[in-house]
Amino acid sequence: MTEKQAKKIPEITTPLRNSIIKMPSSIRKASGIVIYGKRIKSIVYSLDVSLLANTDADAILCVYPFTPNTQILNAVSLVAKAPILVGVGGGLTQGDRSARLATHAEENNATAIVLNGPVTVETTKMVRDYVDIPVIYTVIDKTRDLQPYIDAGVNIFNVSGGKDTVNLVKWVREQYPDFPIIASGGKTDVSIEATIDAGANAITYTAYGMMEQYFHEKMETYRH
Numbered sequence: 449m450t451e452k453q454a455k456k457i458p459e460i461t462t463p464l465r466n467s468i469i470k471m472p473s474s475i476r477k478a479s480g481i482v483i484y485g486k487r488i489k490s491i492v493y494s495l496d497v498s499l500l501a502n503t504d505a506d507a508i509l510c511v512y513p514f515t516p517n518t519q520i521l522n523a524v525s526l527v528a529k530a531p532i533l534v535g536v537g538g539g540l541t542q543g544d545r546s547a548r549l550a551t552h553a554e555e556n557n558a559t560a561i562v563l564n565g566p567v568t569v570e571t572t573k574m575v576r577d578y579v580d581i582p583v584i585y586t587v588i589d590k591t592r593d594l595q596p597y598i599d600a601g602v603n604i605f606n607v608s609g610g611k612d613t614v615n616l617v618k619w620v621r622e623q624y625p626d627f628p629i630i631a632s633g634g635k636t637d638v639s640i641e642a643t644i645d646a647g648a649n650a651i652t653y654t655a656y657g658m659m660e661q662y663f664h665e666k667m668e669t670y671r672h
Contacts, residue, residue, distance in 0.1 A: 469503040474637040475651045478644045480506075481604065481628045483559055483582060486531060491630060494655035495520070501527040509652050511535030511562055516549045521556060531559035533584060536575065538567030546571050547578040554579045562586065562606060569596045576601030584630065590619055598627070607631040607648065614639075614646045621647030 461468075471490040480489040492505035500508055507530050510521060516536050524532060536549040550561045560581055563572060565588035576583055582603040587594065589609065607629060609616035617631050631648035633640035640651055 465502075467502060469499055469655070471503070471505050471653055472633075472637060472640055474640045474644075475633065475653065477641060478651055479649045481630070481649045483531065488531065489650050491533065491650055491652045492530075492655050493632075493652050495524065496655065497523060497527045499655055500524060501529065503530070503655075505530055505653070506650075507531045507533055507559065509533050509535075509562070511564075515541045516546075518549065518552050518556075521553055521558070525556055532557070533560045533562050534558040535562040535564065538564030538571065538586070542568060542571045543574065547574045550575045550579045554581050560584050560604070563602075565589070565592075565608075569600050572597055572600040572602060587616060587620060590616065594620065594623065598624075604628040604630060606652070608652075614642050617643060617646035617648050 471492065475490040478489045480487040486506070488506040490505045491507045491509050492500070492503050493509040494500060495510065495512060508524065508528050510524050510532050512520070512535065521534055534553040536553060537546040541549070546563070553561060558581060560583070561575060561579060562584045563575065563586060565586045567585070572583065572585065583601055584604040584606045585597045585602040586606045586608055594605070605620055605627060607613055607617050607620060608631070613632050613634070617629060620629060629648050630650045630652060631643050633643045633648070633651035633653060643651060
């Protein structure tokens with residue numbers, strides 16, 4: 449077998465569990481980030497528990513635009529079959545509250561903590577002091593010096609710059625050639641591959657509408 453020949457990978461399913469929401473195959477081109485021995489390339493961003501129970505993503509990004517709530521993490525933890533990266537604030541939620549939420553997340557099997565872009569270095573240090581699991585800082589633009597966050601204990605950058613994500617990944621990678629980077633990859637293979645080429649090690653994929661589309665296709669099958 450030559451290096452260019454793909455290895456045949458056995459795939460096992462059962463009649464009731466053969467419907468899986470799959471991540472784009474282009475994400476597999478990323479190097480991945482190994483956390484506690486598990487290599488993570490694809491990270492699904494969704495809080496739809498039915499989707500989280502039926503996806504092949506390597507990890508789950510559990511963040512949302514409200515103050516963090518331990519009950520939401522508990523609900524996700526009940527169904528998730530992949531490591532969970534848990535948001536504990538950084539915007540409205542700061543300081544001791546974020547640190548206590550991080551402790552709860554760690555105690556409930558979170559794989560890593562995610563802090564939002566506006567988080568202070570002081571809160572980052574506090575979270576780092578409270579937990580032993582990796583801390584992820586979300587980079588949303590070029591206005592902040594990233595080194596103080598690394599010094600405060602951040603282990604991974606999560607780049608989320610909307611349409612400017614690719615350029616933002618390049619900006620981070622130029623400063624830190626070997627630092628782990630997660631980044632949002634957009635909806636197409638072209639945008640995902642561009643994000644990987646810019647320097648992202650792992651890709652977050654937003655699952656908006658995927659469950660609805662899959663349900664629609666399933667209902668069409670039933671009708672015919």
